[in-house]
Structures are given as structure tokens and as C-alpha cells.
Amino acid sequence: MTAPRLLVVDDEPDLRTLYELTLLREGYEIDSAGSVAEALEHLKAGSYSAVITDMKLPDGSGLSVLRWLEQAGRPEKALVITAFGSAENAVEALKAGAYDYLTKPVDLRQFRLVVGSALGRVVPEPAPAVEDGATAPATALRLVGESPAIRAVRSLIDKVARSMAPVLVQGESGTGKELVARAIHDHGARASQRFVAVNCGAIPENLLEAEFFGYRKGAFTGANEDRQGFFQAADGGTLFLDEIGDLPLAMQSKLLRVIQERSVRPVGATAETPINVRILSATHKDLSAEVAAGRFRQDLFYRLNVIQIRVPPLRERLEDLGLISARVLARIAQDAGVSPTPRLTAGALQTLSRYGFPGNVRELENLLHRALALAGGEWIAAEDLGLPDALLDEGRSESQFAAIDTPLPVEPVAEGLTLPEQLPGDLARYLDEVERAILLRALEQHRFNRTAAAASLGLSLRQIRYRMARLAISAGDS
Ligand SMILES: Nc1ncnc2c1ncn2[C@@H]1O[C@H](COP(=O)(O)OP(=O)(O)OP(=O)(O)O)[C@@H](O)[C@H]1O
Numbered sequence: 001m002t003a004p005r006l007l008v009v010d011d012e013p014d015l016r017t018l019y020e021l022t023l024l025r026e027g028y029e030i031d032s033a034g035s036v037a038e039a040l041e042h043l044k045a046g047s048y049s050a051v052i053t054d055m056k057l058p059d060g061s062g063l064s065v066l067r068w069l070e071q072a073g074r075p076e077k078a079l080v081i082t083a084f085g086s087a088e089n090a091v092e093a094l095k096a097g098a099y100d101y102l103t104k105p106v107d108l109r110q111f112r113l114v115v116g117s118a119l120g121r122v123v124p125e126p127a128p129a130v131e132d133g134a135t136a137p138a139t140a141l142r143l144v145g146e147s148p149a150i151r152a153v154r155s156l157i158d159k160v161a162r163s164m165a166p167v168l169v170q171g172e173s174g175t176g177k178e179l180v181a182r183a184i185h186d187h188g189a190r191a192s193q194r195f196v197a198v199n200c201g202a203i204p205e206n207l208l209e210a211e212f213f214g215y216r217k218g219a220f221t222g223a224n225e226d227r228q229g230f231f232q233a234a235d236g237g238t239l240f241l242d243e244i245g246d247l248p249l250a251m252q253s254k255l256l257r258v259i260q261e262r263s264v265r266p267v268g269a270t271a272e273t274p275i276n277v278r279i280l281s282a283t284h285k286d287l288s289a290e291v292a293a294g295r296f297r298q299d300l301f302y303r304l305n306v307i308q309i310r311v312p313p314l315r316e317r318l319e320d321l322g323l324i325s326a327r328v329l330a331r332i333a334q335d336a337g338v339s340p341t342p343r344l345t346a347g348a349l350q351t352l353s354r355y356g357f358p359g360n361v362r363e364l365e366n367l368l369h370r371a372l373a374l375a376g377g378e379w380i381a382a383e384d385l386g387l388p389d390a391l392l393d394e395g396r397s398e399s400q401f402a403a404i405d406t407p408l409p410v411e412p413v414a415e416g417l418t419l420p421e422q423l424p425g426d427l428a429r430y431l432d433e434v435e436r437a438i439l440l441r442a443l444e445q446h447r448f449n450r451t452a453a454a455a456s457l458g459l460s461l462r463q464i465r466y467r468m469a470r471l472a473i474s475a476g477d478s
């Protein structure tokens with residue numbers, strides 16, 4: 001394996017030497033440049049694993065090196081070194097596509113860590129278990145939908161997954177904000193590391209500091225041993241701060257400090273521990289309004305909101321209802337050991353699309369859970385959804401009734417039909433017997449839910465009722 005090649009850009013010869021020495025010791029190959037022009041010369045002549053550039057250069061800004069890389073579609077990871085306390089520069093660099101940034105004066109330990117992380121070399125020892133650290137398989141968590149809105153979200157996820165830039169995911173509750181955060185993690189270089197999700201609103205205020213930063217034995221009554229916080233648990237991976245808008249102001253300040261310093265001090269500890277964590281956050285609140293109202297720190301908002309992803313409410317992407325429902329039903333059916341996965345009739349899908357879904361995908365999920373239990377068969381009809389009758393009947397005239405309740409799609413029938421050896425002497429009676437047996441079998445299979453049994457036979461509820469009455473079949477009400 002050849003050593004990764006790095007390009008270091010800084011106009012200060014002493015600093016250049018310091019960076020070079022540090023990186024050489026890590027086993028990298030180094031080229032260096034003192035200006036934007038020199039950097040571009042090197043880049044045009046060959047490729048690198050990463051470019052580390054100072055922000056302020058004699059003939060321009062480090063950002064122009066970033067822009068050049070971006071425009072040329074180059075794969076080099078870019079790291080930017082900014083002046084201390086200049087949040088603007090750091091945020092601007094991340095927005096321009098930098099993988100990460102470092103602040104001056106550069107802490108060499110952190111320098112090695114950040115470079116290693118950019119090159120995918122950081123493999124911290126696995127953290128001991130904390131709740132919800134488990135990484136779910138990426139395939140089970142796909143964000144389904146083909147609407148322009150959800151496609152845009154997916155392509156943004158792909159784009160931001162490869163950097164360290166903080167992402168704020170905004171959207172109404174139940175829209176899939178956590179799914180988006182997990183997708184960012186799963187598509188990035190940290191996928192094999194931990195994804196730690198924290199619900200900021202669910203932790204009592206007096207425990208926040210200990211939960212986030214950990215504590216040392218004896219730090220307070222009951223602290224019988226050292227304990228890691230969320231930051232340490234997520235080291236090398238991703239920390240997802242859910243409902244960030246619920247974080248109290250005092251804790252916001254502490255969080256801001258940790259983000260700036262990239263190190264945490266556990267409660268009761270004297271020394272700081274460096275950490276390398278990517279921060280993603282989510283909220284259903286309008287954070288800029290929270291800032292305006294004085295409930296959220298402007299500077300923290302600025303740091304977390306480097307890239308924003310808005311997850312649209314379900315009612316803005318109704319064309320995805322069919323796909324999302326199918327995915328959700330497949331998951332529920334699998335969990336419940338139901339096979340084959342029940343499907344929605346065309347009428348059910350139409351009824352769903354008339355509903356506003358104030359609770360978004362989460363509400364759809366709950367609704368399908370109930371409907372599946374209620375329908376108990378292969379098909380879920382409009383009646384099984386438990387939605388108000390007004391939605392069921394709307395736009396449904398007598399003539400449309402049967403069509404709407406017909407399962408979708410229609411599958412070929414009557415294959416392998418066997419005739420009796422002796423032809424029946426009374427055809428009408430014989431057919432009634434056959435129909436009766438089939439209806440009973442269908443009803444049994446669907447636990448006497450007539451709607452589902454009807455749907456499985458390609459009948460509407462009215463049609464099966466009629467046939468049951470005619471053949472004097474009585475079944476428990478459904
Ligand atoms: N596009 C989608 N495809 C499939 N499932 C989805 C989709 N969007 C959301 N879900 C599912 O809907 C549920 C809610 O999603 P998630 O928890 O990510 O939403 P949220 O915005 O974080 O909700 P809350 O505000 O309640 O925390 C999850 O079970 C998720 O798997």
C-alpha cells in the first residue's frame with residue numbers, strides 16, 4: 001500500500017514545516033505550497049488524498065482552492081485552517097464543501113486526528129454500550145419515495161454524508177427526520193462507527209451535563225464509577241441531537257463550547273478529553289424563531305445550521321403514499337410474522353390521499369398497524385383504515401362503489417381449475433355449493449373479516465354481503 005499523499009498550503013514557512021513534520025511522522029507523503037497559485041499548480045500536476053489549506057493566503061483565500069476542487073470535480077478531501085474564534089470562516093468553509101476545519105493555533109493532537117478522520121483512518125476502540133447506540137442495517141432504513149421533494153432530500157444526503165459539516169434537519173413531527181440523520185451517517189465514512197441518538201427533550205435538566213459529557217467516580221453522590229457521556233460514546237462516529245430546540249439555554253452554552261473546542265470535560269474531571277464526533281441535529285420547531293424569542297442561542301444555531309435539510313410534510317408528497325405504505329406494511333408484516341404482506345386496495349389508497357396526515361409518516365405507520373390487524377387478510381380496504389366516514393364516502397357515487405373496492409392490481413385467476421369427474425345433475429345447485437365453500441374458506445382465512453375476505457376474492461363488501469345472504473352464510477360482524 002502506498003502512503004496517502006497530502007498537500008499542505010500555508011504561507012508561513014514555520015507552520016508549513018510544523019505541519020509537514022507532524023504528518024510525515026504519521027507516514028504520509030507531503031507536498032507543500034505557499035499560495036493559492038502554487039497550490040493549484042500542484043493540484044493540476046497530480047492528485048492527493050487530502051488538501052490542508054490555510055484560510056488567509058497572500059494571493060487569495062483558501063476558499064478559492066476549495067472552489068477550484070469542487071468545480072473540477074476532484075475527489076480530494078479539503079481541510080481548512082481558520083483563525084481562532086472565527087466561526088464565520090469555519091462555517092463558510094464547510095458550506096463550500098470542506099470536509100472539516102481546524103482552528104489556529106493548531107493543536108497537533110487534534111490535527112493528526114482530523115487528518116486521520118478525513119482519510120478514513122480513525123478507528124477508535126468500540127465504545128461500551130449506551131442505550132440506542134446500535135447501528136441499524138442501512139437497508140432497513142431506506143427513505144422511500146420518488147416525489148421531487150424526497151429525491152431532493154436524498155441527493156442532499158448523499159452530498160453532505162461525506163463531510164463533517166453539521167446538519168440541521170427540520171420538519172414536522174413524524175416526517176422522517178431521524179431517518180434522514182441515520183441515512184447521512186450510513187452513507188458517510190463513519191458508517192461503521194456508532195450512531196448515537198439523543199432526545200434532548202427527554203433528559204432531566206440536572207442530568208444533562210453528566211449524560212452528555214460523562215462523569216468521574218465521586219463527582220457527586222451516587223457516582224460510584226467513571227461513566228462515559230454521549231460524546232465519548234459517539235467518538236469517531238455521529239452524535240444525533242434530536243429535538244435540539246428543547247435544550248435549555250445553560251446546556252446550549254456548554255454544547256457550543258464543546259463544539260468549538262472539540263473536547264469534553266467529564267463532570268468531576270480536571271482534564272479535557274479530545275473528541276472526534278460529527279454532529280447532526282433535528283427539530284420540529286422553527287429555530288430561527290426560537291433565536292428571535294431568546295430561547296435559543298444565536299451562535300449555537302449558526303454552528304449547527306451549517307447545512308439545513310428540510311423534510312417536507314407527507315401532505316406535500318402524496319404521490320409517495322403508495323410506496324411508503326408498501327414499505328411500512330412489509331415491515332409490519334415481517335415483524336408480525338404475517339405472510340404475504342397485505343396490500344392496499346385502490347379505494348384504500350384513494351381514501352388515504354384525502355387525509356391530511358398531521359402526524360405524517362409516523363401517523364401513517366400507526367394507522368396501517370391498526371388497519372392490518374382489523375383487515376386480517378391479504379387486502380386492506382378503505383373501511384379498514386379507521387378514518388372518518390366523510391373521507392370514505394367523499395367522491396364515491398354508487399356506480400364507482402364496486403370499482404373503488406376492487407383490489408389493485410388485478411391478478412390472473414382460474415388457473416388449475418379442476419372439474420368434477422361426474423358432471424353435476426343440477427348445475428345451479430352445484431355452483432352454489434362451490435361458491436359457498438369458497439366464501440367460507442375466504443372468510444376463515446381472514447378471520448371472518450368480510451371486507452378482507454371480499455377483497456381477496458375481488459368482491460366489494462356489498463357484493464360479499466349479498467352472496468352470503470343468498471347462501472345463508474352467517475359470519476361474525478366485521
Ligand atoms: N420516506 C420514508 N419511507 C419509509 N419510512 C419512513 C419514511 N419517512 C419516515 N418513515 C418512518 O416513519 C417513522 C417516523 O420517522 P422518524 O422517526 O424518522 O421521524 P421524525 O421526524 O424523527 O419524527 P418525530 O418528530 O416523531 O421524532 C419511522 O418509523 C420511519 O422509519
Ligand SMILES: [Mg+2]
Nearest residue numbers: 174177178242
Ligand atoms: Mg424523531
